[in-house]
Amino acid sequence: MTNHTVSPRPTFAGYLATRWRDWSVTASAVVLALVVGAVVMIVADAEVAANFAYLFTAPGLALGSAWAKVSTAYSALLLGAVGSPLALAQTTAAAAPLICAGLAVGLAFRAGLFNIGAQGQAIWGSILAAYVGFAVQLPPVIHLIVAVAAGVLGGAVWGGIVGWLKAKTGAHEVIVTIMMNYVANGLLAWLLSTALFMRPGRQDPISPEVHPTAAFPVILGQLHVGFFVALAAAGAVWWLLDRSTIGFAIRAVGANPNAASTSGMSAARTTIITMTIAGALAGLAGAQSALGASATGTPVPLTVGLVGTVGFDAITVALLGRSKPLGIVMAGLLFGGLSAGGLAMQSIAQTPLTLTMLLQALIVLFVAAPQLVSTLVPILKARTSRVAVAGGQA
Amino acid sequence: MSAQTTGLQLKAITKKFGSFVANDAVDLDVRPGEIHCLLGENGAGKSTLMNVLYGLYQPDGGEITIDGSRQHFANPKQAMAAGIGMVHQHFMLVDVFTVAENMILGREPGLVVDMKAARTRVQELSARYNLPVDPDATIEALPVGIQQRVEILKALANDAKFLIFDEPTAVLTPQEIDELMIVMQKLRDEGKGIVFITHKLREVRAIADRITVLRRGKIVGSAEPGASEAELAELMVGRAVDLSVDKAPARVGEVRLRVADLSVANPIGAVVVDSISFDVAGGEILCIAGVQGNGQSELADALLGNTPVVSGSINLDGADITHAKPRETILAGVGFVPEDRQHDGFIGSFTIAENLVLNRFDRPPFAKGLSLDLAAIHANAEQLRDEFDIRTPDVTNRGSSLSGGNAQKVVLARELSRELSLLIASQPTRGVYVGAIEFLHKRIVEERDKGTAVILVSTELEEVEALADRVLVMYRGKVVGIVASDTPRDVMGLMMAGIPYAEALAVSQADDASAGKDHS
Incomplete structure (x- = not known):
């Protein structure tokens, strides 16, 4: 690339400063969420809370029991998320679909589209990936590739329909994607009641297990190849956004649709392309759920709840990752870690799993309200005003 | 100015946005019982001035006095308390609320909303000013004219002594305009001081007691209510600065653009360009002159392909581009400098380098297949920065970091850096500091001399005179005439008011003759 002279660049410094702010707001949000989580744990535990009656007579008892409670829970959380190679593997397994679906939401954000439909797109991804996985016989490697491709295609079609409807009729993507989620969910329930998907000999809605040839090969514990596919997808989205x-x-239409169309870009075409690619990414998330190893080492068969709430968690992942591929990978890993660590926290510290959901919600809440964070963490505020002054001079 | 103590006075108000001076030492005063028209093109600084008066902007210099005492408005609330009421161009009403609910909006007393009192208040005000409205009607169910009436009542509910009408007729039908005029006259007779902002000449003549003309942020003159539309048009579009451009006579080539019977409708379906026909040859600049809002913008958009054509045809270098999309017309060699560059020509969050390839990013040399060639995009930006004197420390800075003049240079550089058959430039120097204007004009003339057909849409007469080889005057969507660029200004002014060339020339000569007689 061309040589850049390292002459003084006021706005480059400003750019760095804003980046620093993004990261520190996120870090502060995590810390603040943990603090609020700790308070909730203390208040919610009757035994610990009771000790606070003696706060002034025996402060050691109250504070000690509170510290014991919080430190046990959080060290269990940490241990479960990153404490051992197996814990890390579990974190990556939980993160993989979150990253893919997060990319689906983040990419759409960049085009000015709010894709609430990653859930439905992921459901289609899981349906087609699982179907190819259990109904078709193919040699190793090829079977996996075909199954993943089927899932990606399913999501792409489901997302592409939304893009097409928006481009041709002006239907708002938020409404359409929400409705398409219900439709996908309903279709999955119906498909599971048909002979095509029902496991022979079973009456409940569960599919046969996918053939081992179609499962993502396991590397260690739950760490499977799918995680690296997710990282590759993030790399591909980075290239797509920044280099293609x-x-x-996509970025032009998202930032200023009028200028984009005056410059000859077609907002309609870009909308269709974006929603198709976003759907493909969410479909990949569904394929991850259908073909990735569970705690038992083999993929979970297709059921109504297979993808969980990945499409909605993806919105929080994209928000936390600020719709940038690297940010989404980090956010996906964080939430994957919370999910893996939450299980450990439940078994070791008897802290309910719902606490991790509370933490996730709080982190995003704090990130979404940077003003609130800078009020709570004054150092960020000082920094902001300095950046503003520098910007004013430039 | 006399030592006048009654009324509202603005003295030497200056307001800057960065390096751009939106209001330059503007004086304005309005006395109780008069209608003072503030006339000027879009972007002349009228709205900025009124926002300063209404407390929305803080001035960088100057002062506001009411009845001789100095005022300082930190926000609209203080301005309202001092007796200033604003009728906004875009109504500040909640659509799903009733008229009465809108009246108490922002001054709900206590927790319980006393709808009965609100309703009574509406009826009182309606009766007092004779502005009938149904207090229980929902805003969205009312016609626009009545919605405006509610907006006026809202301003009056504060016991405003001075009322600002910000382009109130822009959204009204002709009948509603007539009704509004009557209302304004009534309010004046009640003793209110009214500032009426507009760029429509007919309305000014119908109602003004005094007229002040604002241009490029400065007061350029005042006129008597009896002034003709032509005089007003001339004043509005300028005579102050002399912008001469060194240009050789046009070496006119073959006709490149043929427009025949072109009609264009706006989104509401009203015909705004009404069966227009003209040709532009390579190597000439055709200026489209006229007072703002007479169909010029829509004509330019239709040529680019951004607005659908209702009927007629557009032909460029022998190819039919009547229904071509912007992408196709750009490929066919149409360069387009949009009227509102921030809105249509520029992406603030993109880098300067990206903005410079906005319409060519997906073709060689800037793309190889699907991949962007960042090095080529960067090199192109560095080259254009030097060639067009774009003042920025780094082309990877965001576009939003540029001043108006430099942003316009980016737009022009982007359009001129490829082979063009037709250049359409709309208001290319609006909001641009004087130093950059000369440069931009020079580049447009250079493009002409390369054999490109150039259309320049301008509402500024001296720009038209400096650049045009021929002038097409538009009025209410129609061509009034196509005349030579040395046509006298008063004739051009008359034509902008819709009077055909021959008639305008006769009127102007008659005026000259009578003036001559007076002198002798």
């Missing part, structure tokens, strides 16, 4: 002509149009 398609991404240029």
Whole structure:
């Protein structure tokens, strides 16, 4: 690339400063969420809370029991998320679908589209990936590739329909995607009641297990190849957004649709392309759920709840990752870690799993309200005003 | 100015946005019982001035006095308390609320909303000013004219002594305009001081007691209510600065653009360009002159392909581009400098380098297949920065970091850096500091001399005079005439008011003759 002279660049410093702020707001949000989580744990535990009656007579008892409670829970959380190779493997397994679906939401955000439909797109991804996985016989490697491709295609079609409807009729993507989620969910329930998907000999809605040839090969514990596929997808989205002509149009339409259309870009075409690619990414998330190893080492068969709430968690992942691929990977890993660590926290410290959901919600809440964070963490506020002054001079 | 103590006075108000001076030492005063028209093109600084008066902007210099005492408005609430009421161009009403609910909006007393009192208040005000409205009607169910009436009542509910009408007729039908005029006259007779902001000449003549004309942020003159539309048009579009451009006579080539019987409708379906026909040859600049809002913008958009054509045809270098999309017309060699560059020509969050390839990013040399060639995009930006004197420390800075003039240079650089057959430039120097204007004009003339057909849409007469080889005057969507660029200004002014060339020339010569007689 061309040589850049390292001459004084006021706005480059400003750019760094804003980046620093993004990261520190996120870090502060995590810390603040943990603090609020700790308070909730203390208040919610009757035994610990009771000790606070003696706060002034025996402060050691109250504070000690509170500290014991919080430190046990959080060290269990940490241990379960990153404490051992197996814990790390579990974190990656939980993170993989979150990253893919997070990319689906983040990419759409960049085009100015709010894709609430990652859930439905992921459901289609899981349906087709699982179907190819259990109903078709193919040689190893090829079977996996075909199954993943089927899932990606399913999501792409489901997302593409939304893009097409928006481009041709002006239907708002938020409404359409929400409705498409219900439709996908209903279709999955119905499919599971048909002979095509029902496991022979069973009456409940569960599919046969996918053939081992279609499962993501396991590397260690729950760490499977799918995680690296997710990282590759993030790399691909980065390239698409920052290095490709398609991404240029996506960003232009998202930032200023009028200028984009005056410059000859087609907002309708870009909308269809974006929603199709976003759907493909969410479909990949569904394929991860259908073909990735569970705690038992083999993929979970297709059921109504197989993908969980990945499409909605993806919105929080994209928000936390600020719709940038690297950010989404980090956010996916964080939430994957919370999910893996939450299980450990439940078994070791008897802290309910719902606490991790509370933590997730709090983190996103704090990130979404940077003003609130800078009020609570004054150092960030000082920094902001300095950046503003520098910007004013430039 | 006399030592006048009654009324509202603005003295030497200056307001800057960065390096751009939106209001330059503007004086304005309005006395009780008069209608003072503030006339000027879009972007002349009228709204900025009124926002300063209404406390929305803080001035960088100057002062506001009411009845001789100095005022300071930190926010609209203080301005309202001092007796200033604003009728906004875009109504500040909640659509799903009733008229009465809107009246108490922002001054709900206590927790319980006393709808009965609100309703009574509406009826009182309606009766007092003779502005009938149904207090229980929902805003969205009312016609626009009545919605505006509610907006006026809201301003009056504060016992406003001075009322600002910000382009109130822009959204009204002709009948509603007539009704509004009557209302304004009534309010004046009640003793209110009214500032009426507009760029429509007919309305000014119908109602003004005094007229002040604002241009490029400065007061350029005042006129008597009896002034003709032509005089007003001339004043509005300028005579102050002399912008001469060194340009050789046009070496006119073959006709490149043929427009025949072109009609264009706006989104509501009203015909705004009404069966227009003209040709532009390579190597000439055709200026489209006229007072703002007479169909010029829509004509330019239709040529680019951004607005659908209702009927007629557009032909460029022998190819039919009547229904071509912007992408196709750009490929066919149409360069387009949009009227509102922030809105249509520029992406603030993109880098300067990206903005410079906005319409070519997906073709060589800037793309190889699907991949962007960042090095080529960067090199192109560095080259254009030097060539067009774009003042920025780094082309990877965001576009939003540029001043108006530099942003316009980016737009022009982007359009001129490729082979063009037709250049359409709309208001290319609006909001641009004087130093950059000359440069932009020079580049447009250079493009002409390359054999490109150039259309320049301008509401500024001196820009038209400096650049045009021929002038097409538009009025209410129609061509009034196509005349030579040395046509006298008063004739051009008359034509902008819709009077055909021959008639305008006769009127102007008659005026000259009578003036001559007076002198002798």
